[in-house]
Amino acid sequence: YAGAGSGHDRYFYEHQADMVAGAVAPPKLELANQDLVKSHIYSIWLSKAGINFGDSMNQILDLEKSEYPLKADLMEQLQAAQEPVTFQKCLDATRSILADAFCQTDLERVSWYGAAWLEQTLDHALTAFDRACDRWRKLYGAAVEQRDESLQMINRVTAGNATKQEKDVADRSQREAQRQIDILVGQNQSKNNSQFEFYPYRYFASEGFLPGFNFPRLPVRAYIPTGRDKGDYISRPRNLAIREMAPGNILYHEGSKFKIDRTKRFTKGNENEYQRLVVCHSCGYFHTSVVDICENCGQKPTADKQGKPANITKVLEMDTMSTRRRERITCDEEDRLKSGYQINTYFQFTDHRKESAIVADADGTTLLKLTYGETAEIMRLNRGLRSTKEWGFRLDTGTGQWVTAANAQSNSSANIETDVHLLVKDTSNILLIEVTDLPEQNPEAFTATLQYALARSLQNLYKLESAELGTERLGEKGNQILFWEAAEGGAGVLSQILEDPQSFQKLANAAQEICHFHKEKNSCAQACYECLLSYGNQWDHALLNRHMIGGFLKQLRGSRIDRHAAGVSREEQYQKLYSQTDPNSDYERVVLEAIYQQGIKLPDTAQLLIAEANCKPDFIYTAQKLAIFCDGSVHDSPEQRQRDEIIRDDLQYVAGYTVLTFHYRQDQDLTAKLAELKALLN
Ligand SMILES: [Zn+2]
Ligand SMILES: [Zn+2]
Incomplete structure (x- = not known):
């Protein structure tokens, strides 16, 4: 189908010849994606070790021992694979697969790949496998703990030491825990194996340990109690979960409404599970330790215009959420949710390849500064509901319950913490574009328009789906645009941009066409669904005006990329x-x-x-x-x-x-x- 709201589909509707004719697009899968290569190495390792997982995690982990270690016989098999002879076989097998010409061309472009890396990855396989079980262990451990505590409470009721009301709560909690345990080990489940969320092969692919392209890697999950003894885990990609699975939000599942109610509670004796972040509002860079000046731009990180602090002490990486069924949503709740959450994106370069360049026009005037970062980190931070006056969320650390305006009265716990922020992280190749000279009038509208014009041109030139390319404006100066390869496995296009001195000529040409400058469309005054608008950017619709960038695109048509003149002399x-x-x-x-x-x-x-x-x-x-x-x-x-x-x-x-x-x-x-x-x- 071609959705009216999808600019990509509309474009090919209008340019049908491009769909069937023209050059074949280069493969989009980035073969030199580190995670992807690793997962293939691990799958070779497992097959050489002769491992068969069976159909439940209880075939892999010893659930009768504390901390749920790998089963002894499996451990023996895996250790045997680390012995020199088998190890060498694995090494030879991976080498011969990666020696494939397609792979080699991609691998030659990256800085991390080499013989030592390959050996070290294999050497590390057993540990990586064990770590890949950790998220399951945590879920299982939490469910067992909930079941045991409920049973204790039920026993107290039997002994006459607790009320009927407490028994009802304990009963419900015990049933929920039992259902979660059943799902985790794959008992009493009606779905066939491959659809079942914790089927081992599927689970290890979602953990990124094994290759798999059909489901998101390291998703965030939520537990949905669908009926008296029924329930299910659903999973969402991290960048969507930061909004959809945020505290108080409503999920729709099979016709019912569920409210995000709880996350895991803090374990006793390990009360401080927070991470700390210092973010630079000036350029959008983040730091995981305290810094006086921003490592990227050299400015001192300070609060932003709205007063959002730069130094955030209570940050939790998003973890599995529990939901509660809601029959009715009140108007108040609906209003609060409608205005949405404050979500900001930040980035950080890793010590992989980082390269800068400038885009200069025919006279040598710098138009844009470019920085490409290989496997950089992108972080999305949920700083709370827009409709509340405070930053972050309120969390009852004793129970894991999110305290919202709707349930604040009924929760009088002494363990409520404020200013709790949620984050999700991702690793991706990024391209940062800085506009050197913003117009004085409406600078934000200029950058936003350029952002979506470039996004659409990148999609058209490199044949990307809109979901494969992420983009966001960063920093308070309003002159920075971040692009990242959002597809699993990466698309490998952003590094190509710096390699071709004429990339921006081509991008500008494509942008002129998209913005109707080649063939004027009178009915499009500022922007329409054929050029810049899409459902995905509706928050920015008011800013978009194609005429703002007409002159700039003309300049870009005569531009060249200079990779040596970038940055400092x-x-x-x-x-x-x-x-x-x-x-x-x-x-x-x-x-x-x-x-x-x-x-x-x-x-x-x-x-x-x-x-x-x-x-x-x-x-x-x-x-x-x-x-x-x-x-x-x-x-x-x-x-x-x-x-x-x-x-x-x-x-x-x-x-x-x-x-x-x-x-x-x-x-x-x-x-x-x-x-x-x-x-x-x-
Ligand atoms: Zn900075
Ligand atoms: Zn238009």
């Missing part, structure tokens, strides 16, 4: 690195100066911590994954030399870096070392 970069060197190490500055004087490409960072190897190389070239050490006289002692060796081995074999060491005594060889560096950079 060579002199500035040198000064920055110089100031970051260790004050006690003159030799670092000797090496840096030599690199600078000889016109060799300067490193990207100095003294940056590589967490996987727990060390700070003196300099790093990010794209090449090359670490430079400059050893002064303190590195001469035997103890220090041994320490250095261990750390640098870790850096090579665990973190996958190439290591180049300059040594102060080899002064005469500095020239030779610099030549070596040059060769590594090419």
Whole structure:
């Protein structure tokens, strides 16, 4: 079908020739997606280990032992697969599959892939498998705990120590827990195996451990009590769950209404389960530890215009929710929900490839700044209902109940915490576009219009569905647009944009066509469903006006991407690195100066911590994954030399870096070392 609300479908309706003629679109599946490659490696490992899961998680985990470890016989089989002979077989099998020409082309473009990575991933398979069981263990453990506590209460009633009312509550709670347990182990379920949420193969695919494209990876689940002894878990992709499964929201399921009522309660003795975040409202970057200045833009993170704080101390990653059936929704409730939730998107670069470029017009004027980040982190934060005056939600940590205006009177618990924020995270390739010069009139409308025009052009040029490309405007300056590859497995298109100097000429041409500039459509005054509007962007409809970007698109038609002129000048970069060197190490500055004087490409960072190897190389070239050490006289002692060796081995074999060491005594060889560096950079 072609939905009127789907710009993508409408476009191909109008351009039917493109559907059947023209060049075949390149494959959209990003074969060099780390998660995807890992899941294939794991499935090869399981098959070489000769594992058959059976049809229930109770065949995999020992439910009679505390913490539900892997069953002893399964554990034995899996450990045997880690023995050298089988391990080598697995390694050979994965190598031969990944040696496929399609895979290799993609894999060559990424920084993380290599022989060491492959070996390490296989080495880690057993641990990864065990960790993939954790979400199930948590669900099962919570249900068992609920059942046991209800039974205790029922016993107290029998002993005459509790009321009839308490018995009713306990009865209901016990039935619900039993139903959850049954679903988790696949008992008394009417669905056939492949549809059943916790069928092992399906479960491990949804955990991202095994390949699977039909259901979302690491979804958020909600339990729905559909009848007296009936219930079901439903799952939603994380980026939708942040809104749909938020506290107080109403879910519609098989004709009934269910309200999101509870999440898991805090375990005793582990009261503080919160994460902490510092977000930069200026650029949209997030930090998981306290920082004075933003790592991305250098500004001091402060509250935003509405007063939303930058420092958020109570953040919970979204976990399984429980719902309660609601016969009727009150008008008050409906009004509160109608205005929606305050959801903000933030991002963070990881230490994978990151590249910058500028888009300049024919005169050399910079129009856009681009930053591409490979496997960056995207975070969506739910900061509470728009209709309330407070940030975040109220949570009764003793019971896990969300305290909303509707149930506040009946909950008088002393464990109610305020300002609780919910988050979901995702890993994705991202492209950040910064408009250098915003018009003075209506800057927000300009950026929003450009955002959707570019989104539609990207979809058309790279043959993407609208759901495969995420986009959001970031930061208070209003000049930043974030795009990310939202499809499972990634689409691999965003990195291609920087590789083609004419990408923005092509995108602008496509945008002009979409916005009716090639063939004027008089009935479209500002925007219509054929050009910029869609149901997905209805919050922004009032802002969109195609005429605002007409002149800018013309400039982009004559633009070029320059990958070298981005960011700071060579002199500035040198000064920055110089100031970051260790004050006690003159030799670092000797090496840096030599690199600078000889016109060799300067490193990207100095003294940056590589967490996987727990060390700070003196300099790093990010794209090449090359670490430079400059050893002064303190590195001469035997103890220090041994320490250095261990750390640098870790850096090579665990973190996958190439290591180049300059040594102060080899002064005469500095020239030779610099030549070596040059060769590594090419
Ligand atoms: Zn910032
Ligand atoms: Zn239009």
